[in-house]
Amino acid sequence: MxxxxxxxxxxxxxxxxxxxxxxxxxxxxxxxxxxxxxxxxxxxxxxxxxxxxxxxxxxxxxxxxxxxxxxxxxxxxxxxxxxxxxxxxxxxxxxxxxxxxxxxxxxxxxSGKVMAVLPFQPLSLMRKVTLRGLDFGGDMGFNIFKESPGVQSVHQACSxxxxxxxxxxxxxxxxxxxxxxxxxxxxxGIMALAENPKIAKGLKEMGLDPDELKQD
Missing domain, CATH: 1.20.120 (Four Helix Bundle (Hemerythrin (Met), subunit A))
Structure with a gap:
């Protein structure tokens, strides 16, 4: 790390x-x-x-x-x-x-490396990203991570x-x-393609509104 x-x-x-x-x-x-x-x-x-x-x-x-x-x-x-x-x-x-x-x-x-230590404990939903692929074993693992200053939880690890x-x-x-x-x-962006009259007509035939797609 x-x-x-x-x-x-x-x-x-x-x-x-x-x-x-x-x-x-x-x-x-x-x-x-x-x-x-x-x-x-x-x-x-x-x-x-x-x-x-x-x-x-x-x-x-x-x-x-x-x-x-x-x-x-x-x-x-x-x-x-x-x-x-x-x-x-x-x-x-x-x-x-x-x-x-x-x-x-x-x-x-x-793979499996702790890349950084966050200064806070992220929410559970965010942890699915921050902890993804981490392996707390070996030289780059938890033994080094837990010795970092300010670390209160393993959930502060960042992959x-x-x-x-x-x-x-x-x-x-x-x-x-x-x-x-x-x-x-x-x-x-890419939705500018829908401004082509031929493409817009094709989208309408498929039940799609080009104007609504451009707004999205």
């Missing part, structure tokens, strides 16, 4: 995230198809915003005519958003797989699972914000 183990896990998570982001940038985001998709999105967004302003300045039948054009522009914009979101979906899925494999590798290396989750929510997130390719403003 040393700080070196925790730092090593955090650094490994950072390096893997950087590698995934750089690979995605080289394989997808710097390629012409992605650049063209983003350019199309920007152009259609500008067209839609222009029609919205025109609609607000009209009244009566003139407004109805603009409304029809605005609806078509909205569908075109949704299709463009879907195309860009699809480009981000594949690297996101591959990165998730990479981190599942990384957890398996780290789990083998740190790799908890450290890995914290690294994924903190280190991995901020590394991706710094290095990774962010989705253009207004595109959102």
């Amino acid at each position: 040393t700080a070196d183990d925790i730092i090593r896990v955090a650094v490994t998570v950072s390096l893997v995230q950087v590698g995934c982001d750089l690979l995605a940038r080289y394989m997808i985001f710097q390629k012409e198809p992605y650049q063209r998709a983003v350019s199309t999105l920007e152009r259609r967004k500008a067209q839609y915003d222009k029609l919205v302003k025109e609609f607000e300045g009209k009244t009566g039948k003139q407004q109805e005519k603009v409304k029809k054009r605005m609806d078509r522009a909205k569908d075109d914009l949704g299709e463009a958003k879907s195309a860009v979101a699809a480009k981000h979906t594949t690297p996101g899925m591959l990165t998730s797989i990479a981190f599942v494999l990384l957890f398996r590798i780290l789990g083998t290396e740190h 790799l699972m908890f450290i890995y989750l914290l690294c994924n929510m903190g280190v991995k997130f901020y590394v991706h914000r710094l290095v990774g390719q962010q989705t253009p403003e207004g595109v959102g």
Whole structure:
């Protein structure tokens, strides 16, 4: 149970995230198809915003005519958003797989080790994560753990699972914000795919409301 183990896990998570982001940038985001998709999105967004302003300045039948054009522009914009979101979906899925494999590798290396001692006793539900995979036998076990200052209960032990989750929510997130390719403003996440009129129609035929999915 040393700080070196925790730092090593955090650094490994950072390096893997950087590698995934750089690979995605080289394989997808710097390629012409992605650049063209983003350019199309920007152009259609500008067209839609222009029609919205025109609609607000009209009244009566003139407004109805603009409304029809605005609806078509909205569908075109949704299709463009879907195309860009699809480009981000594949690297996101591959990165998730990479981190599942990384957890398996780290789990083998740190199996049964107490990675840290929490300054409090977590609730029973939280212990299912913090104590998962711990083995209090051997050199890295309870004999060392119980001698740590401030330890009142074995439930304060912390396994790799908890450290890995914290690294994924903190280190991995901020590394991706710094290095990774962010989705253009207004595109959102994977649910932007539902803004494609064809996909939205298919979801409705299956009894799903695309608007409710995007809200979730």
